[in-house]
Amino acid sequence: MSETDISKDRLRLWLRLLKATRSVESALRENLRQEFTTTLPRFDVMAALSQHQQGLKMSELSSVLKVSNGNVTGIVERLVEDGHVLREKVPGDRRASRVRLTSAGDAEFARQASAHESWIDQIFTGVAPEAAQTMAEALDAVARRLDNKDTAP
Incomplete structure (x- = not known):
């Protein structure tokens, strides 16, 4: 098999992986919406926080999720409103806050x-x-x- 053939096979693999990922993600989004009236980004935030019981600073949460702080802020706000996430001040840093799952958030994430x-x-x-x-x-x-x-290469 030539290098060109191998390269083309890898490209086809990437395209199939991308198509499958999008299809799976679409199904998950729809299931979360229908069964829990929630979104995949909210699920992802709760999943990250469930792995860090002590909580995460917003910048740490953004880093874990590989998204910008702005993307996480609105999601966290809605989770706080729902009682699933608690926002706490970080001692010694007036601008920073740490977020963590509440016990209700922990239970809801376990269900999801x-x-x-x-x-x-x-x-x-x-x-x-x-x-x-x-x-x-x-x-x-x-x-x-x-x-x-x-x-x-």
């Missing part, structure tokens, strides 16, 4: 996460466990390479 896992399981039913493991390892390798900024 359980449904989310079930939806993902259903979506990927046709993928053999060995294939899922192989694909996960390959995608992890791509992410590590990009995270290390080692994108040279």
Whole structure:
């Protein structure tokens, strides 16, 4: 197989991965909207906070989610209004605040996460466990390479 063929195969892989990702994300968005009257970004914020029980500064939360502070602020505000997130001042830094899940937020995220896992399981039913493991390892390798900024051929 020539380098050109390999390159074309990788391009096709990327396009299929992108199409599949968009389809899965669309299904998840719709399921979250219908079953929990919520959004995928709100779910993502709650998921990040569930992994950091001590809470995160807004800048840390943005970094974890790989989005701008502005994107997170409105989502956090709505979660605070719903009683799912608590905003606390950071001692020694008047401008910073730390956000964390409330006990109600923790319980609500647990409900949503359980449904989310079930939806993902259903979506990927046709993928053999060995294939899922192989694909996960390959995608992890791509992410590590990009995270290390080692994108040279």
